[in-house]
Amino acid sequence: MSAKKGVSKLFKSLIYSKHSVEDCTQVLSLHSYSPVLTPSSIILKTLAFPINPSDINQLQGVYPSTPEKTLDYQTGDVPSAIAGNEGVFEIVDIPASSTSKLKKGDWVIPLKANFGTWSTYRTCTDPDDLIKVNGLDLYTAATIGVNGCTAWQLIHNHISKWKNDNSEWIVTNAGTSQVAKLVTQIASFLKINTLSVIRDRDNFDQVADVLKKEYGATHVISESQNMDKTYNKETLPSIIGKNPDFRLALNSVGGKSSTAIARKLKKNGVMLTYGGMSKQPVILPTSLLIFKNIQCLGFWVTENGKQNPQSKVDAIEKLLPLYTEGIIKSPKNDLNILEWDISGGMTDGTALQLIKDGITKKGKKNLIVLKH
Amino acid sequence: MSAKKGVSKLFKSLIYSKHSVEDCTQVLSLHSYSPVLTPSSIILKTLAFPINPSDINQLQGVYPSTPEKTLDYQTGDVPSAIAGNEGVFEIVDIPASSTSKLKKGDWVIPLKANFGTWSTYRTCTDPDDLIKVNGLDLYTAATIGVNGCTAWQLIHNHISKWKNDNSEWIVTNAGTSQVAKLVTQIASFLKINTLSVIRDRDNFDQVADVLKKEYGATHVISESQNMDKTYNKETLPSIIGKNPDFRLALNSVGGKSSTAIARKLKKNGVMLTYGGMSKQPVILPTSLLIFKNIQCLGFWVTENGKQNPQSKVDAIEKLLPLYTEGIIKSPKNDLNILEWDISGGMTDGTALQLIKDGITKKGKKNLIVLKH
Numbered sequence: 001m002s003a004k005k006g007v008s009k010l011f012k013s014l015i016y017s018k019h020s021v022e023d024c025t026q027v028l029s030l031h032s033y034s035p036v037l038t039p040s041s042i043i044l045k046t047l048a049f050p051i052n053p054s055d056i057n058q059l060q061g062v063y064p065s066t067p068e069k070t071l072d073y074q075t076g077d078v079p080s081a082i083a084g085n086e087g088v089f090e091i092v093d094i095p096a097s098s099t100s101k102l103k104k105g106d107w108v109i110p111l112k113a114n115f116g117t118w119s120t121y122r123t124c125t126d127p128d129d130l131i132k133v134n135g136l137d138l139y140t141a142a143t144i145g146v147n148g149c150t151a152w153q154l155i156h157n158h159i160s161k162w163k164n165d166n167s168e169w170i171v172t173n174a175g176t177s178q179v180a181k182l183v184t185q186i187a188s189f190l191k192i193n194t195l196s197v198i199r200d201r202d203n204f205d206q207v208a209d210v211l212k213k214e215y216g217a218t219h220v221i222s223e224s225q226n227m228d229k230t231y232n233k234e235t236l237p238s239i240i241g242k243n244p245d246f247r248l249a250l251n252s253v254g255g256k257s258s259t260a261i262a263r264k265l266k267k268n269g270v271m272l273t274y275g276g277m278s279k280q281p282v283i284l285p286t287s288l289l290i291f292k293n294i295q296c297l298g299f300w301v302t303e304n305g306k307q308n309p310q311s312k313v314d315a316i317e318k319l320l321p322l323y324t325e326g327i328i329k330s331p332k333n334d335l336n337i338l339e340w341d342i343s344g345g346m347t348d349g350t351a352l353q354l355i356k357d358g359i360t361k362k363g364k365k366n367l368i369v370l371k372h
Numbered sequence: 373m374s375a376k377k378g379v380s381k382l383f384k385s386l387i388y389s390k391h392s393v394e395d396c397t398q399v400l401s402l403h404s405y406s407p408v409l410t411p412s413s414i415i416l417k418t419l420a421f422p423i424n425p426s427d428i429n430q431l432q433g434v435y436p437s438t439p440e441k442t443l444d445y446q447t448g449d450v451p452s453a454i455a456g457n458e459g460v461f462e463i464v465d466i467p468a469s470s471t472s473k474l475k476k477g478d479w480v481i482p483l484k485a486n487f488g489t490w491s492t493y494r495t496c497t498d499p500d501d502l503i504k505v506n507g508l509d510l511y512t513a514a515t516i517g518v519n520g521c522t523a524w525q526l527i528h529n530h531i532s533k534w535k536n537d538n539s540e541w542i543v544t545n546a547g548t549s550q551v552a553k554l555v556t557q558i559a560s561f562l563k564i565n566t567l568s569v570i571r572d573r574d575n576f577d578q579v580a581d582v583l584k585k586e587y588g589a590t591h592v593i594s595e596s597q598n599m600d601k602t603y604n605k606e607t608l609p610s611i612i613g614k615n616p617d618f619r620l621a622l623n624s625v626g627g628k629s630s631t632a633i634a635r636k637l638k639k640n641g642v643m644l645t646y647g648g649m650s651k652q653p654v655i656l657p658t659s660l661l662i663f664k665n666i667q668c669l670g671f672w673v674t675e676n677g678k679q680n681p682q683s684k685v686d687a688i689e690k691l692l693p694l695y696t697e698g699i700i701k702s703p704k705n706d707l708n709i710l711e712w713d714i715s716g717g718m719t720d721g722t723a724l725q726l727i728k729d730g731i732t733k734k735g736k737k738n739l740i741v742l743k744h
Contacts, residue, residue, distance in 0.1 A: 064663045254658050276658030282668075283655055286626050286648030289670030291436045296654075296668035298661030 010342070011035050014118035014355055015073060015080040019061025025356040027059055028083060030348045033074040035123050042094045042124045044108065048142040049087030049117040050335070051358045051366045054302070059083060059359075065302050067114035082116025085302075088133065088141035089122065100127030107133050109145045109316075111309050113302045118355065120342050120370060131316050135324045139332040142367055143178075144319060145312070147331070150274060150301045151182030152315040154250050155190070157304070158270045158297065162247075164191045169218075169240075171261045172250040173197040173226070174277060176207060178334055178365065181215045183250060185328045186319075188216025195219050195240065197226045197261060214329070226260040248272070255280025267292050274299040336364040341371040383407050384720070386490035386727055387445060387452040391433025397728040399431055400455060402720045405446040407495050414466045414496045416480065420514040421459030421489040422707070423730045423738045426674070431455060431731075437674050439486035454488025457674075460505065460513035461494065472499030479505050481517045481688075483681050485674045490727065492714050492742060503688050507696045511704040514739055515550075516691060517684070519703070522646060522673045523554030524687040526622055527562070529676070530642045530669065534619075536563045541590075541612075543636050544622040545569040545598070545629045546649060548579060550706055550737065553587045555622060557700045558691075560588025567591050567612065569598045569633060586701070598632040620644070627652025639664050646671040708736040713743040 011034065016027040035041075057063035069079035091106045102108065108130035115129075116122065124130060133141045140148075155162075155170065162168060170187055172180045175196030184194045196217040198207060208220035219240050225231045237244075249261040252275030262271045262284055271294060273282055288294040305312045322328045338358050340351050358366035383406065388399040407413075429435035441451035463478045474480065480502035487501075488494065496502060505513045512520075527534075527542065534540060542559055544552045547568030556566045568589040570579060580592035591612050597603045609616075619640075621633040624647030634643045634656055643666060645654055660666040677684045694700045710730050712723050730738035 259653070273658055273661040275662075281631070281655050281657045282661060283653050284668065285653045286645055286670075289645040289654060289668070290647075290672045291670070291675075293670050293672070293675065295670075296656065296661070298658075298663070298665050298667075300662045300665070303663075303665065 010120055012120045012342070012348070012351075013073060013082040013116065014084065014352070015075065015082050016059055017069060017075070017078045017080045019059060021060045021062060024056060024059035025359050028352065028355065030352040030355075031073060031075065031080075032348070035121075036072065037123065038125065040095055040098075040125045042098070042102070042127060042130070043092050044089035044122045044124060045092045045372060046117065046119055046121060046370050047088045047090055047107070048138050048367055048369045049084050050143050050146075051355075051368065052086060052146055054146075055084055055086075055118075056359055058085075065113055065306075067116060081114075082119055082122075084116055084118035085113045086110070086143065086145045087115075087117030088136075088138065089130075092121075094127070098127055102127050102130060102132060107136065107141055109133050109141065111312060112305060118368070120372075131313055133316065133320065135320065137330050137332070138369065139335055139367065140323050140330050143331055143335075143365070144316060144323070146301060147178045147182055148319050149305075149312055149315040150299070151179050151186055152319055153301060153304055153311065154179070154183060154272055154274065154299060155186055155192070155248070157299070157311075158272060158295075159248055162190060162192055166191045166193060167245060169193045169195060169244045169246040170248045170250060171195040171197065171246055171264050173223070173253040173257045173261055174275070175211060175217065175220060177252060178331060179252065179274070180250070181211070181334075182328065184211065184215045184217040186322065188218075189322060189327050193218040193240075193244070195221065195246075195264070197221055197223060197257065200224050223257055227256055232260075232264070250274065251282065252277060254278045254282050256283065258282045259284065262288055262294055262296070265292065265294050268295075270295045270297060272297055272299040274301075334364055335367040336361065338366055338368050339371055340368050343371050382492055382714070384492045384714070384723075385445060385454040385488065386456065386724070387447065387454050388431055389441060389447070389450045389452045391431060393432045393434060396428060396431035397731050400724065400727065402724040402727075403445060403447065403452075404720070407493075408444065409495065410497065411469075412467055412497045414470070414474070414499060414502070415464050416461035416494045416496060417464045417744060418489065418491055418493060418742050419460045419462055419479070420510050420739055420741045421456050422515050422518075423727075423740065424458060424518055426518075427456055427458075427490075428731055430457075437485055437678075439488060453486075454491055454494075456488055456490030457485045458482070458515065458517045459487075459489030460510065461502075464493075466499070470499055474499050474502060474504060479508065479513055481505050481513065483684060484677060490740070492744075503685055505688065505692065507692065509702050509704070510741065511707055511739065512695050512702050515703055515707075515737070516688060516695070518673060519550045519554055520691050521677075521684055521687040522671075523551050523558055524691055525673060525676055525683065526551070526555060526644055526646065526671060527558055527564070527620070529671070529683075530644060530667075531620055534562060534564055538563045538565060539617060541565045541567060541616045541618040542620045542622060543567040543569065543618055543633045545595070545625040545633055546647070547583060547589065547592060549624060550703060551624065551646070552622070553583070553706075554700065556583065556587045556589040558694065560590075561694060561699050565590040565612075565616070567593065567618075567636070569593055569595055569629065572596050595629055599628055604632075604636070622646065623654065624649060626650045626654050628655065630654045631656065634660055634666055634668070637664065637666050640667075642667045642669060644669055644671040646673075706736055707739040708733065710738055710740050711743055712740050715743050
């Protein structure tokens with residue numbers, strides 16, 4: 001148990017016991033403690049964790065999935081939870097008696113949400129709560145559990161049989177988002193065409209070129225083209241062919257954008273809503289529902305993982321070789337890296353401020369990388 | 373074949389070869405002809421047919437399901453179709469060799485849409501294209517194929533297991549519509565609670581009382597109550613209980629009404645849209661889709677019948693005893709009866725005008741009853 005005793009002094013976690021919608025950074029504190037270790041404890045060294053919108057919403061108290069607050073972390077009589085749902089860890093100690101295939105040095109991600117990833121170290125007693133992700137780079141490993149799985153499951157969960165012959169289409173809005181870029185890369189590999197809708201912008205051609213050449217999008221249109229009836233009736237068919245077989249629409253915008261991508265679907269098509277960036281509701285003409293039998297469904301990777309944890313394991317298994325073979329790009333360039341140096345140089349106050357900055361900073365997704 | 377020769381002179385059908393959105397009554401003509409009879413011909417005497425919105429939309433050329441136009445009706449070289457999708461017939465001649473269980477004198481309705489019911493007589497060669505409805509009154513028999521089947525299938529097609537113990541709920545808007553009143557009656561029989569939403573009106577209490585006492589609605593609210601957050605949070609639970617288990621929302625209105633009934637659904641609930649009276653699209657907050665996994669689907673009884681004709685046979689089989697035992701009321705009082713007297717007194721011009729009046733007259737559903 002010497003290794004365990006060694007690391008047990010280094011447990012620091014971002015914890016919270018209350019919530020605040022106004023300023024959720026105020027509910028966070030950086031807490032040092034000695035974890036309760038048992039003979040079955042697996043000890044995990046945190047390598048990196050992203051700050052996802054769902055993490056922030058949990059701190060605000062407005063997210064429908066939340067970790068239980070407990071007294072496990074030596075917080076006296078104040079039940080607390082560790083923040084963070086996603087991240088990558090290295091196994092630094094695993095009982096010799098463990099029957100799992102995991103071993104010291106393996107990189108793992110949590111199977112379930114609410115794991116409490118915003119920590120220097122974590123413990124875990126059930127190896128089945130961990131998914132091995134050896135071979136991935138740090139940036140991919142730290143984000144595959146949410147974005148990667150979301151993209152894979154969006155394509156597969158509701159469409160059972162793709163023809164995989166470049167005859168079928170997916171339309172996605174928010175085409176420059178991480179998930180959309182994963183969708184176009186995976187779809188390209190699976191020989192499914194993608195129409196990416198992106199916001200109107202001055203450098204449209206440049207962004208569209210990157211999406212097509214680097215991320216495998218088949219065609220890219222702007223939101224004004226997406227919503228323009230004449231464009232959709234005349235111009236678009238002249239580019240992508242008449243009656244393209246749009247089976248799936250992926251909506252993370254809402255409002256008129258969702259209406260316009262739903263209109264592109266063929267009979268019996270499915271629109272999955274997994275976000276609502278515009279803050280507008282999904283708007284669906286009645287005729288699409290009745291006469292085209294469009295199914296408008298929601299998608300929440302967290303709930304999928306709860307209902308069917310194996311689905312996450314399966315998705316990771318499918319995704320791993322796509323990353324290691326370079327079919328899907330590392331998300332590194334789409335991340336803002338913040339380094340938490342726990343090797344000695346950084347005070348707790350500075351570390352806490354670093355996380356708070358990650359919460360408030362807009363733009364690229366913030367990834368905390370730990371320097372041990 | 374003498375019986376056949378006798379009736380073959382009496383074939384008159386409302387036919388059309390063109391469409392008009394502006395005035396669809398102009399495309400209709402009343403056409404007399406001698407049908408092509410074969411040894412397998414079943415001859416059907418029309419007893420009554422309703423004028424449904426879908427019939428009118430077919431004449432306008434704006435309905436996605438249409439009969440083929442043929443030269444079968446002695447219209448020279450002008451391909452024509454007989455109007456009408458629904459109606460009840462009496463079998464006046466059926467080949468003795470037929471292996472079907474149908475016999476002369478049976479009342480039947482068409483299995484499929486586009487049957488061409490606006491006629492004095494019709495022929496049919498396949499007895500499997502007919503569903504026996506003996507025992508129903510004329511008004512029920514003439515309308516069970518659309519409204520009755522719609523109501524039955526709305527309740528059953530997407531919810532596989534109801535508990536049937538008065539613990540679960542259906543919410544429906546357009547509560548005074550024929551389909552909604554069928555839903556409340558069927559649900560009451562099945563021990564499923566119903567919340568009927570009706571338009572605000574001066575005689576709200578009176579209409580609500582009728583829906584509750586005569587049509588089995590569990591509770592009735594107005595559209596303003598439907599959309600009022602405080603009412604839904606405080607008042608409604610005090611009446612129908614906290615956390616009512618709303619599994620199904622039936623929407624034939626759209627707009628904010630659809631949003632408000634969708635909000636009442638519990639996790640994994642289903643909203644079926646089968647109409648859009650308000651001409652507004654269905655509007656769904658993103659959170660309902662993602663976090664409550666509300667499924668927003670369309671419902672079209674015509675398409676269901678095409679995809680699975682047996683589903684219509686099954687629905688009728690279930691509905692028949694409910695009508696004959698008085699569990700579901702005859703729709704007679706909700707129909708405007710127009711009599712087409714073909715026994716001699718009415719000219720073709722008068723008969724045609726009668727149908728045209730039925731098309732243009734608003735209010736109650738118009739039912740043409742034939743006097744032979």
